[in-house]
Amino acid sequence: MPRYALITGASSGIGLALAEALARRGRNLILVARQRDALESIACELTxxxxxxxxxxxxxLGEPMQLSGLLHELGQGERQIDLLINNAGVGTSGPFLDQDWGREQQLIEVNILALSRLCHALGNAMALQGGGQILNVASVAGFQPGAWMSNYYASKAYVLHFSEGLREELKSRGIKVSVLCPGPTRTAFFRGAQMDVSRLEDSKLMMGAEELALFTVKALEKNxxxxxxxxxxxxxxxxxxLAPRWLVRKLSAAINKPFAGR
Structure with missing residues (x-):
């Protein structure tokens, strides 16, 4: 049975860079995203x-019925997924109370619920087939609270801790679990989150998606x-x-506020 790596959020940014890095190593891929035209073009090019x-x-992935359909199709197929990369994510910025709730709910649906559901469904499939590997994409934001992006930071803290817990749980089933925590990366994420990061464009803090993907694939190989x-x-x-929590909160708020969308 042929083996595949499934990557969500694969039409651009980190997801696309990871797809190219894995294809370069001879991996068959299943790419998941919302943009059909982009996916079709990427699939042809990588092939x-x-x-x-x-x-x-x-x-x-923010639509539970669409996710159910995807999982049903994957479950009925004969393609064996031995690597799941949960890369899809949504970001918002600005005062939480001023945000449109629909957008905040979508963030929770994609960053937390869809990721967890994919881990559960494909994790069970991996356990039945004797093993596999899961990579969940969190962020350095997951290590701290983040005023002006409170929902996003909290979602990435969930991904970080959830992944670490799963790593211990799934060892005995032959499933390796890793979590990627990138910092600022040159992708369309900031535009989607309505953040102005033009001052960071030439900063050494900003990493290219291709460089990040190469580092990540090598780290995955080392588990x-x-x-x-x-x-x-x-x-x-x-x-x-290393710092008291009150100071971490204040510093994070001071750093985030100038970049907030509102």
Whole structure:
């Protein structure tokens, strides 16, 4: 039975970079995102460049019925998924009470509920087939609270802790679990979250998606538990543990507020 890596949020940014890095290593792929045209183009390009099979499925993970349909299709198929990369994510910024609740709910649906459901469904499939690997994409934001992006930071804290817990639970079933915690990355995320990060464009804090993907794939091969690309990002993840919580809250709020969308 052919084996595949399934990547959500694969039409751009980190997801696309991870898809290319894996295809370069000869991995067959199933790409999931909302944009059919982009997915079709990416699938054709990766197939031609690397000679791998690249399938795609159009799915809005924020819509539970669409996710149910995707999982049903995957469950009925004969393709074995031995690597799940939960990369899809939504971001919002600005005062929480001023946000449209529909957008905040979508963030929770995608960042937390869809990710957990995919881990549950495909994790069970991996257990039956004798093993596999899961990579959940969190953020250095998951190590601290983040005023002006409170819902987003909290969602990434969930992903971080959920992934660490699963890693211990699933070892005995032959399933490896890792969590990726990138810092600021050159993707369309900031535009989607309505954040103005133009001042960071040339900053050394901003990492390219291709560089991040290469680091991540190498770390996955070594079965790293928590993957934090770049020493600056590792420092960002470590610093909240060294300072009192009241100071972490205030510093995070002071850093986030100038970039908030409102």
């Amino acid at each position: 031609q460049r690397f000679g791998v099979e690249v399938l795609f499925r159009v799915c809005d 790293r538990a928590i993957i934090i690309p770049g020493w600056r990002n590792r420092l960002l993840a470590l610093s909240p543990r």
